[in-house]
Amino acid sequence: MAEYLPSPRDWVREQVELYERSGGIEGTTLRDTGLPVIIVTNIGNKTGAIRKTPLMRVKDGANYVLVGSQGGAPAHPVWVYNLRANPSVEIRDHTVVQAMRVREVEDEAERARLWKIAVAAYPPYAEYQTRTTRKIPVFVAEPRQ
Numbered sequence: 001m002a003e004y005l006p007s008p009r010d011w012v013r014e015q016v017e018l019y020e021r022s023g024g025i026e027g028t029t030l031r032d033t034g035l036p037v038i039i040v041t042n043i044g045n046k047t048g049a050i051r052k053t054p055l056m057r058v059k060d061g062a063n064y065v066l067v068g069s070q071g072g073a074p075a076h077p078v079w080v081y082n083l084r085a086n087p088s089v090e091i092r093d094h095t096v097v098q099a100m101r102v103r104e105v106e107d108e109a110e111r112a113r114l115w116k117i118a119v120a121a122y123p124p125y126a127e128y129q130t131r132t133t134r135k136i137p138v139f140v141a142e143p144r145q
């Protein structure tokens with residue numbers, strides 16, 4: 001069993017703890033926005049440790065769209081490299097936990113379609129993209145059989 005290494009950011013770590021401790025009943029929204037959040041359990045690409053990353057809940061049918069915005073910061077969040085190295089994740093959406101496989105969306109038309117869905121779910125993503133010259137990575141998570 002790999003070790004769980006919590007986020008060094010207090011508010012992120014605390015959200016994960018509350019979300020998981022309550023079985024997906026509490027701590028399920030982003031601060032004062034009231035918008036829903038999922039927890040993505042991923043494997044550290046260097047440590048091999050278990051990482052838990054809250055992200056906005058963006059749904060496309062049975063799939064989830066994962067947006068590496070990090071508030072429009074200049075660098076990609078580290079979890080992006082974790083997912084590129086190890087696409088097997090577990091996603092908690094409130095009380096439901098599912099094994100999923102992620103793939104980074106490279107196709108421009110597919111990315112444009114998913115970006116629209118992401119911005120509809122969480123409008124600040126559009127502004128985050130204007131704050132940075134990097135192209136914000138978009139992943140799609142599909143149920144693993």
Ligand code: F42
Nearest residue numbers: 012015044045046047054055056067068069070077078079
């Ligand atoms: N971030 C987003 O990018 N998009 C969202 O939609 C989003 C929503 C959201 C909602 C609620 C909430 O609480 C947080 C939310 N966040 C969102 C923030 C998100 O959860 C992450 O905190 C943020 O994206 C930064 O991700 P990060 O992976 O860069 O996290 C940093 C702070 C971190 O944990 N760093 C660790 C550390 O110790 O510094 C390293 C983590 C790691 O994965 N290490 C790797 C390993 O092998 O273990 C290797 C590290 C390396 O050097 O390569």
